[in-house]
Amino acid sequence: MTNGYMGEGIRRLGATAIFLGRLALQCVPACARPRLIVAQIYNTGARSLIIIMLSGLFVGMVLGLQGYDLLRRFGSEDVLGTAAALGLLRELGPVITALLFAGRAGTALTSEIGLMRATDQLTAMEIMAVDPLRYVAAPRFLGAIIAVPLLTAIFAIVGLFGAQLIGVQLMGIDPGAFWSQTQDAVELRDVREGLTKSLVFGIACALVAVYEGYNSEPTAAGVGLATTRTVVASSVLILLLDYVITAAFL
Amino acid sequence: MVDVSDVNYAVGGRPIFKGLTLTARRGRITAIMGPSGTGKTTLLRLITAQITADAGTVRVFGENVATLGSAAIYGLRRRMGMLFQNGALLTDLTVFENVAFPVREHTDLPEPLIRKLVLTKLQAVGLRGAAELMPSELSGGMARRVALARAIVMDPEVLVYDEPFVGLDPISLGVILRLIKQMNDALGITSIVVSHDVQELSTIADDSYLLSAGAVAAAGAPAQLRASDSPAVRQFMTGSAEGPVAFHYPAPDYVTQLLADD
Incomplete structure (x- = not known):
């Protein structure tokens, strides 16, 4: 039984890798149609803005509360800005954004492509001599990869604003100290770590979502299952890659 | 135009075709009939090179599709059109854009020319007025007519219809039937129609x-x-429940099974 699961897992991994190769090849001609990619950035990115900003705000506010409570014990409330900024930039921003993206946009991509498969739209394209990988999969893949780092940046900014709201406005930390400490402590290295993470997470989320949709069983149950798999696989992959990248940057 | 000779094809060990041979001749309407589950749709997938035969050859425009690379297959498909059972319209595009889709993908025609071309084809299926509707706003018969307009927009030499009559009311059915005949006569298209509506x-x-x-x-x-006078042919042509094709799926003896729990 374990053997069967292992075999299946390895088979899927291989299939996904081959799919990624074919998809990457089609990404080049897909760039000739920027209109399709922009539409997908709007679809996956712009439409996720509200959930990303709302979550960012509350995560930042919680960071503010918890951080303030913790730092006050050492009498160093002033570094709250630094703690919040570093936490958001390096860890919480990329991870939570990617998790939310997988739930909000990844599932939408999977079910959309899965339904296109189930209603013969992808086959119809093939018969019309249009490669669905180029027309359907590649623009969605590229759109998601562009959207995730942008959303992460917005998440981090809104989060920092949330932390400031609690720390400065509510708890009365001096705004000058808050911002100057933050400015001093945050280095380009931190931004680069966050950016790398968000880019890698974006690729992972987009690949999983597109792959699952493209290869889903063409039935109602099959599309449902593929959608579930997208969330599960993306989430696990994000947290796993997070560890790897964090270890690499330290 | 299309030659299928001595084709064997099996899915998961279950044979679908054993020595299938048939020909669709240029400019004619070839009907492929048969009960459900006889692999009619599979045959279309063989002809459009979505799958390859286990044995035997499928020739389209004189070329053996099994030996073609994917670029050549795409080249072949640009000379063919296919009408899907449910239309398979792209749901995020309007009727106009659906019909324009193959033209935009394969040519660099200027916009005014595309417009004229698409409107001509929509006029041919009687849906010029529906150009701005979305596929979700169409009835089943209309969707199939739009799909037909899309299938002929690149002026294919061969047009393949997968169950074009399923689920249509008598009026829509008559319209589609007339359109198939018209396309064939007016445009000289070779038509292959798969259906069980004898x-x-x-x-x-x-x-x-x-x-x-x-x-x-x-x-x-x-x-x-x-x-x-073959029993199987007679049964199918007359729609009888009696004959070589059994009404009952193979099962254990009825009485024995009913009484088994007692």
């Missing part, structure tokens, strides 16, 4: 094939098929 198809088909058990059970003009 009566409808007999009225327009030039040649017909009846599939059964993975091979051609009977071939000829529709009238010849009706006059056949």
